[in-house]
Amino acid sequence: MPTGNKKKNQLVPEPALRRMPCYLSYLKLAQKEGMKHISSTFIARDMGVDPTQVTKDLSYTSIVGKTRVGYEVEPLIEELESFLGFTVVDEAYLFGVGSLGTALLHDHGLKQFGLKVIAAFDVNPEVVGKTIEGVPIYHIDEFKNKNRTGAIIGILTVPVGNSQEVTSIMVEGGIKAIWNFTPVTIKVDDDIVVQNTSLYAHLAVMFNRLKVKSSSSK
Amino acid sequence: MPTGNKKKNQLVPEPALRRMPCYLSYLKLAQKEGMKHISSTFIARDMGVDPTQVTKDLSYTSIVGKTRVGYEVEPLIEELESFLGFTVVDEAYLFGVGSLGTALLHDHGLKQFGLKVIAAFDVNPEVVGKTIEGVPIYHIDEFKNKNRTGAIIGILTVPVGNSQEVTSIMVEGGIKAIWNFTPVTIKVDDDIVVQNTSLYAHLAVMFNRLKVKSSSSK
DNA sequence: TCTAATTAAAGAATATATTCTTTATTAAAA
DNA sequence: TTTTAATAAAGAATATATTCTTTAATTAGA
Numbered sequence: 458m459p460t461g462n463k464k465k466n467q468l469v470p471e472p473a474l475r476r477m478p479c480y481l482s483y484l485k486l487a488q489k490e491g492m493k494h495i496s497s498t499f500i501a502r503d504m505g506v507d508p509t510q511v512t513k514d515l516s517y518t519s520i521v522g523k524t525r526v527g528y529e530v531e532p533l534i535e536e537l538e539s540f541l542g543f544t545v546v547d548e549a550y551l552f553g554v555g556s557l558g559t560a561l562l563h564d565h566g567l568k569q570f571g572l573k574v575i576a577a578f579d580v581n582p583e584v585v586g587k588t589i590e591g592v593p594i595y596h597i598d599e600f601k602n603k604n605r606t607g608a609i610i611g612i613l614t615v616p617v618g619n620s621q622e623v624t625s626i627m628v629e630g631g632i633k634a635i636w637n638f639t640p641v642t643i644k645v646d647d648d649i650v651v652q653n654t655s656l657y658a659h660l661a662v663m664f665n666r667l668k669v670k671s672s673s674s675k
Numbered sequence: 676m677p678t679g680n681k682k683k684n685q686l687v688p689e690p691a692l693r694r695m696p697c698y699l700s701y702l703k704l705a706q707k708e709g710m711k712h713i714s715s716t717f718i719a720r721d722m723g724v725d726p727t728q729v730t731k732d733l734s735y736t737s738i739v740g741k742t743r744v745g746y747e748v749e750p751l752i753e754e755l756e757s758f759l760g761f762t763v764v765d766e767a768y769l770f771g772v773g774s775l776g777t778a779l780l781h782d783h784g785l786k787q788f789g790l791k792v793i794a795a796f797d798v799n800p801e802v803v804g805k806t807i808e809g810v811p812i813y814h815i816d817e818f819k820n821k822n823r824t825g826a827i828i829g830i831l832t833v834p835v836g837n838s839q840e841v842t843s844i845m846v847e848g849g850i851k852a853i854w855n856f857t858p859v860t861i862k863v864d865d866d867i868v869v870q871n872t873s874l875y876a877h878l879a880v881m882f883n884r885l886k887v888k889s890s891s892s893k
Numbered sequence: 894t895c896t897a898a899t900t901a902a903a904g905a906a907t908a909t910a911t912t913c914t915t916t917a918t919t920a921a922a923a
Numbered sequence: 924t925t926t927t928a929a930t931a932a933a934g935a936a937t938a939t940a941t942t943c944t945t946t947a948a949t950t951a952g953a
Contacts (some may be wrong), residue, residue, distance in 0.1 A: 468909065474883050475876040482835045482858040489836075496930065504860040507912060512931055524918045524930045542882030543875075560778035570875045571882065602727040610885075612890035617700045618707075634885045636877070642722040649869075650888055652881035656872065657788045658693040659854070664760030664789065665692050667828075667852045670868055688940065714900065725942060730901055742900045743950045 473514045474541075478570075479504065480514070481537045488530050496527030543571045548608040550632070551577040552623050554584045554594050555617030557638055557656075561614060562589040575608060597623070601630050609633040617641055691732045692759075696788075697722065698732070699755045706748050714745030761789040766826040768850070769795040770841050771833030772802045772812050775856055775874075779832060780807040793826060815841070818848050827851040835859055 480541050483504060487495055497515070501508035515528070520536045522528040551558055552598065554577050561567070562574060578597040579585055585596045612631040615623045620641040627635060634650040637643055640657050701722060705713055715733070719726035733746070738754045740746040756762050764786065769776055772795050779785070780792060796815040797803055803814045829850040833841045838859040845853060852868040855861055858875050 468887060469883060471880055472910070474880045475873075478858040478873055478876045479860050486836060498930075505862055508930095509912065509914095509932090510910095513911085513933095516932070522931050523920090524932095525920045525928080527930075541879040542886065547882070552729070556782045556784050560781040563778040563781065564774045564874075566774050567874070567878070570878055572878060589694070609810065610881075618704060624748075626824070630892050633888075634881055636881055640696040642697050642701070642724070644723050648888065650881060650884045652877055652884070654872075654877045655693075655696055656697045656782075656785070657874045659870055660785070660788055660790060661696050661759040661761070662689055662692045663828075663852055663854055663868060664765070665687060665758075666868045666870070668760065669777065670851075671685060690940070716900070726900095727902090727942065727944095728940095731903095731941085734902070740901050741950090742902095742948045743898080744898075 469517045473517060476506075476510075476514055477537055477541055477629075477662075478512070481534065481541070481543075484530055484534050484537070488534060492529045492530055494523075495530055497522065497534075498664070499527065513545050527607065543569075546571050546573050548573050548575045549591070549610035549612055549636075550575065550581075550600070550627075551612040551614060552627060553613065553619075554579040554581070554589070555614065555616065558614035559589060561612065561638075562592055565590070572610065593634055597626065602628065607631070610636065612636045612638065613643070614638045687735045690807050691735060694724075694728075694732055695755055695759055698729070699752065699759070699761075702748055702755070704750050706752060710748055712741075712745045713748055713751075715740065717745065759789075761787075764789050764791050765828055766793045767828035767830055767854075768793065768818070768826050768845075769810070769830040769832060770797075770815070770845060771831065771837075772797040772799070772807070773834065774834060776830075776832035777807060779830065779856075780810055783808070792826065792830065804838050815844065818844065825849070831855045831857055831861070833857065 480500065483500065484495070496510045496626065499509040501511045504646065512522070515522070515533070518536045518540045520528060520533050520628070549572050551562065551574050554562070558577065558579075562577065562673045567574070574592050577589070577592050577594045578600050579594055580597055584594050587594050609632060610633070611633055613620065613623065613627070617639055620637075620639045620643055624643040624645060628645055628649055634652070635645065637651055637653045638655065640655040642653075643651060645651060694727065697799065698718065701718065702713070715729040716726045719729045722729075729839055730740070730773045733740070734752070734795065736758045737745060738751050767782065767790050769792050772780070776795065776797075780795065785792065792810050795807070795810050795812045796818050797812055798815055802812050805812050827850060829845045829852070831841065831845070831853055838855075838857045838861055842861045842863060846863055846867055851866070852870070853863065855869055855871045856873065858873040860871075861869060861871060
């Protein structure tokens with residue numbers, strides 16, 4: 458049996474992981490206002506969530522709070538950033554320089570959170586050869602050669618019909634994690650990480666909630 | 676007690692709602708290939724999910740399948756699109772024309788899924804007065820006047836520090852649903868719908884899964 | 894016409910996530 | 924030094940979502 462912290466190997470629940478960047482941005486604001494310590498009850502009240510959920514979520518990191526004092530703001534921020542992988546910058550390729558792909562290339566916020574797009578790939582001759590925000594766009598056939606540099610993260614923003622095909626190309630070329638912005642459920646081996654972020658799925662949830670609210674208020 | 680379909684008033688689970696656009700894009704591809712009928716087991720096998728989950732998810736819509744045949748593709752597509760609110764185009768305002776806001780304005784995919792940005796607001800004199808992809812950008816002070824036209828959906832892409840402030844302005848101006856792209860937990864009254872879509876939260880989940888995978892494979 | 898195989902749908906069982914409760918700790922005040 | 928109040932943390936209870944099981948329907952084939 459391997460030694461080491463059991464927590465490191467156990468899977469952190471996705472809902473908890475998704476909340477962590479919220480704590481992080483909240484803590485950064487608190488730090489700006491000069492706060493040195495902050496308690497879970499305080500965070501919870503401010504953010505409108507359950508206090509025990511805050512402590513449970515934060516317990517997945519290696520930070521421990523102090524009774525009657527709370528957490529030290531600065532170390533907690535540092536721990537969260539490193540725990541979430543925001544401190545080291547990973548390189549990524551983007552596949553599909555259409556409307557959404559172009560949009561993402563314009564967002565430099567990604568680099569701040571540890572992801573730097575170093576090249577993009579497409580088949581459209583109108584975009585191949587150009588650069589967007591300093592990122593060169595190559596024909597997808599060049600991907601296998603280019604991947605010598607070893608990016609293991611791929612951003613998938615191709616049209617729905619090409620999703621699975623491009624996914625296969627990505628995996629064959631050594632991509633280990635796919636950030637999938639298409640609404641397609643792509644199929645990959647177990648060793649490949651897939652993160653689905655379909656904006657339209659979120660839009661669907663919003664429309665539904667809005668519909669339910671407006672029909673119940675009548 | 677009100678009459679009418681009980682299902683319409685009961686909240687559809689968010690996970691189910693998020694999967695629906697996936698079914699939709701899958702069905703559209705199937706339709707292109709000439710399929711008229713499709714069974715839940717077939718969909719499930721193709722998408723790598725549980726067959727009963729497919730039927731359960733689809734049962735929230737008013738479509739029923741036929742035993743030994745499955746669902747009719749075309750009516751199912753139509754029902755899903757209308758159920759998800761993709762058939763009618765809602766108008767929206769975008770708040771914060773920074774990096775991410777600009778990016779979203781470039782994505783015309785949104786209109787296709789029922790959301791049309793008709794105006795954007797910011798305070799930066801460098802962008803105020805310009806247009807991006809045909810969308811005019813106004814100073815946020817002009818929001819209250821502009822909102823006579825009655826958009827009730829707002830897209831929030833301001834910097835973290837201004838999130839809550841701009842949220843209040845949005846709600847005061849009549850916004851009923853906020854698509855929040857900031858990692859901040861904004862506070863609003865119960866009657867306002869908030870849909871959180873923090874790209875960085877998804878990034879965090881991906882980094883974590885990648886870390887776990889790479890550490891367990893050694 | 895009858896039988897067998899396939900399927901949707903409903904409900905039960907399981908798994909997962911969230912919230913509640915208790916306990917032990919400890920800083921601050923008496 | 925002692926007491927009190929506030930807190931983190933662990934585990935139990937609850938709520939939620941997913942998966943499994945059963946049932947009934949019905950089409951295709953014998």
